[in-house]
Each structure stands twice: as C-alpha cells, then as structure tokens.
Amino acid sequence: METAMDFPTTATITAIATIIRNLIPCLLAVSCQSSPPSWKVSETKSRHPSYQACSISQKPDNLYRGMELEFVRTSSRTHAYLNVFSLTFPSDRLDENKTKVVIKIEDEEQIFLAHRLEGGQRLLLPEDARDLLVQALLENKPVAMIAGRFDVKISPGNFSKKHCQKINLYEKR
Numbered sequence: 001m002e003t004a005m006d007f008p009t010t011a012t013i014t015a016i017a018t019i020i021r022n023l024i025p026c027l028l029a030v031s032c033q034s035s036p037p038s039w040k041v042s043e044t045k046s047r048h049p050s051y052q053a054c055s056i057s058q059k060p061d062n063l064y065r066g067m068e069l070e071f072v073r074t075s076s077r078t079h080a081y082l083n084v085f086s087l088t089f090p091s092d093r094l095d096e097n098k099t100k101v102v103i104k105i106e107d108e109e110q111i112f113l114a115h116r117l118e119g120g121q122r123l124l125l126p127e128d129a130r131d132l133l134v135q136a137l138l139e140n141k142p143v144a145m146i147a148g149r150f151d152v153k154i155s156p157g158n159f160s161k162k163h164c165q166k167i168n169l170y171e172k173r
Helices: 010-032 127-138 161-166
Strands: 040-044 053-058 068-073 078-083 098-105 108-116 122-124 143-147 150-154
Touching (some): 078 127, 108 127
Antiparallel strands (some): 040 053, 053 068
C-alpha cells in the first residue's frame, strides 16, 4: 500500500529558514561570551605559622604567549610573581638575572626590572611593582604587562580588599 507523502509548503520552508537565520546569530553570541576572569585563591594551613601560605592568581588566556600574575603570602612577606608556561623569560642585556617588565595602567607606563628565578619561567616583581598592581586592581583598573615575548591583560574581575587581606596587603590611601 502506497501512501502519499505531504511535502512542506513554500510558506513553511520560508518560516523555518527565517527562524534558523535569526536563531544562529543568537546562539553564536551566547556561546562565544566569556565570563570575566576570576582570581583563584589557594591556601596552605598549618599549625605552625611559618608553614602557612596563601596565593592568589589569574591564569592567562593563552598559555603560550600569556603570563600568570600570582601574589603569594608566606609567613614573612608577600611577593608578586609572573609565571609563563612555555619558553623562558629573556634576560636583560645588562643583567642576566633580571628581565624588563613593562606595566601599563590606563595611559601610564612604568618599567621595572624583575628578578629572573632559576629555570627562567618565573619572575619576582619588585615591591613597588607589586604595590602598583594591587592598587590598580583595587581601583578596578585593567592592567597590561609585557615581558619579552610574553604579554597579558589582567582584568580586575572580582579582585577585592578581601583578597588583599588574605595576602596581607591593604589598600594604600
């Protein structure tokens, strides 16, 4: 027994095509939205105060060209580090144990020499660079940094005074 098959009308096909044409950009817009970067907090607790530590970091978007900014509090002080996950930071021409770091906040650019740690994939920023970064993040200002071939744009995201208290840094006013 053969049955006749009903084919969709031209009006139905046009309506479906219109829905799909309008739906695809909406789906692409929703799927491509990225959430603002958040700060990862890691704490090491111990009965002995000298073994307690806390770190706050923001991972880069690009692990090959980007850098991670990390604040680490130990029992004695708080440090700011830049970490890379592929090649090494280049050495400064005058001092092979240092790397030039450019920090740009709004239209102001400052240059610092950071200590290049063993292995070359981690820089210890000077205290004045650390304080500058913390102040900018607390004021909700994005920060751009360049060190050799690496660069990163740090979004303040959810950085707050609460983070500063965890790493023993307080807003300077």
